[in-house]
Amino acid sequence: MAVLLKTNSGGLWVLPQVEALRRRGHQVVLIIPPGAGGLTAEAQERGFEVIGSPFAFTFRPSLSTLRGLRELRALLRRLRPDVVQYHLYASALAARLSAPGLPLRRVHMVAGPLYLESPLIRSVERLLWRLDHVTICGTGYTSELYGALGCPADRRPVVTYGVDTDHFAPTPAASDPRPHDPALDERRAGTRTELGIPQDAFVAVMVAYVYPPRRLVHRGRGIKGHDVLLEAWRMFRAHHPRAHLLLVGGGWGRAGETHREELIARFGVTADPSVTWLASTTDVRPCYVAADVSVSPSLSEGHGAAIEAAAMGVPTIVSDAGGLPETVDETSGWIVPRGDVAALASTLAAAYREFEAGQLGARGEQARRRAVELFDERTAAVAVADVIEGSVVRR
Template identity: 30%
Template structure:
């Protein structure tokens, strides 16, 4: 198949180089590579968001990245990106007309709008490819988690979901939310976010630099999360006040953050100082993905207090490195972690609940080790990018018209069995 991946706001080239970047960028980069490994030809279309980017470059064998000019050459906030989606759609239409794909797959609501516009206004209307769309996050889910309401975006997400041939979501939670919007279940496929199990492994070295010298073998707890609303960093600091025996490292993610200039970082550092835990709570800048496994392996437990985590990617990476997990049951995390087998799932990220669950793991080293072993095995068997690509390709096949001549899988890949 010739596949067009549309990720207007992603930075696939940054993810390709291993730089700190967003989950969408990692997803499109890894998916494109593994689809190519399956024999498909893939082109990724993204917005030109930085000076000096090549208009066209290779991300690997069988994968081409094309940067489309639409707006300023810098990263844009969500509301800014939407202002340039029309221009992006026109550029996309020209590229798709010049090199027609068999299927178009959009990521994120602005990319969905661009893909629909480009295909529906194509100069080759009789040969319009089917559109598959992935929602990494839905505003209706974000509102339930206490994040901001975006009425226009929510309306657009509902419109996209009802107009494309197939919808792919990364968790059963999102499938439920789409059902509430009236999207037929048979048109929605659950294919989770993946993890690079060749890079995130149990074997390998550990990092010592960010940690303080061991004090009576103090347990080390790590979190990789955003510092703003929904990330749960405040709850983690509160949790640390209830566990005087631990050392906590909070790594900012997924995008690069300059801590001295970041308002949330300054607020959290002040909170840690006022709570008298600043001697054992550390905030750390985003880590190059090449170094992240060493950092994860240096910890004893991974913890997440996020109220909204549509990807679950950081949790999967910790599991692949053999860490037991304590996390709130939200988004992709719910499908990734098996409560009582690979870690502990909590209904909410209340500091008292986090502390109680974490203390239970720290007091039971045998259980902690068993959870770590089971987590690594689950990551390798259920969440590899090669399996994600294979399941996604089955969704493409189901979206193709019956007359296309493409082989159709005997089984519908509409639900990911965890």
């Protein structure tokens, strides 16, 4: 089997899936951009063969694009995999254009629904999905979008990418700690001290890169909704002075960092003592431990950081975008309309009331239980392996 991915640094979420396939006796090779990267290093460390892609995953109308696709096709012909699985839309286009006619099965796994929210791309995808033998949808929302494009239900199964619920756990030694676990309390206090956050504050956390506004979807808005949260925070904080907002994530690329700097200036973040913005961190788990509630106000999203927060035992406020509503229920979090500043401020106030009443711990416990039951990446990896094997059987 070959896995085609347009990044050699991100995409670590593919590793549990290829591990599950290897445990079943399958040989897996990763085709990713050449050069050093986090995915390259980790895959090689685990003993997987990594081959530098001859195609650069750009689709400018040029001879180099045609040459790269031809060389990718030659590589697949030489490897002779039974299945090529691909993630991220540029990888899907590359596989579809280079593999027709080859004796292999094409399995597209969809990480996020953003490209399907573009009317232009959606009209093209109405035809191109037919080049995939199976489209594994990371959320139920994505499966519904493909259904609207005519894809039959048996060709668009839903399997989450999932989260490592052992790595993302409230305390290293306890899978379901009680809300007053002394070890958890100690970690919480230590992180707040390091970040300069008052011990008695109500803390909301948002973990997300800052993406620049996209040209084809949500024009002029960053898709993660940082602007929505920052504006809602102003409204909420005016009536709740004992509250602190922790933002975690820098800009994605130069354009993303420029957009982040624009947000900092627009909302006066530097001068606001109630907001801490960490551009980078080696480990986001302490940030979740320090928080009382997580916020995912995206305009477009799969499951995103909401399932990380849930695994860490943190209740979450999510927008109704994409697959986010699938990550919470009425006992573990809240859903607000995307882009609705007033609704988000009001829901922050509702979470604050539960914070004062000592009720957020129960929501956090329920969030953790749901994460283990519904979003564990090991269970998801087994389901992906089942679908891939089934695609060969159905040939």
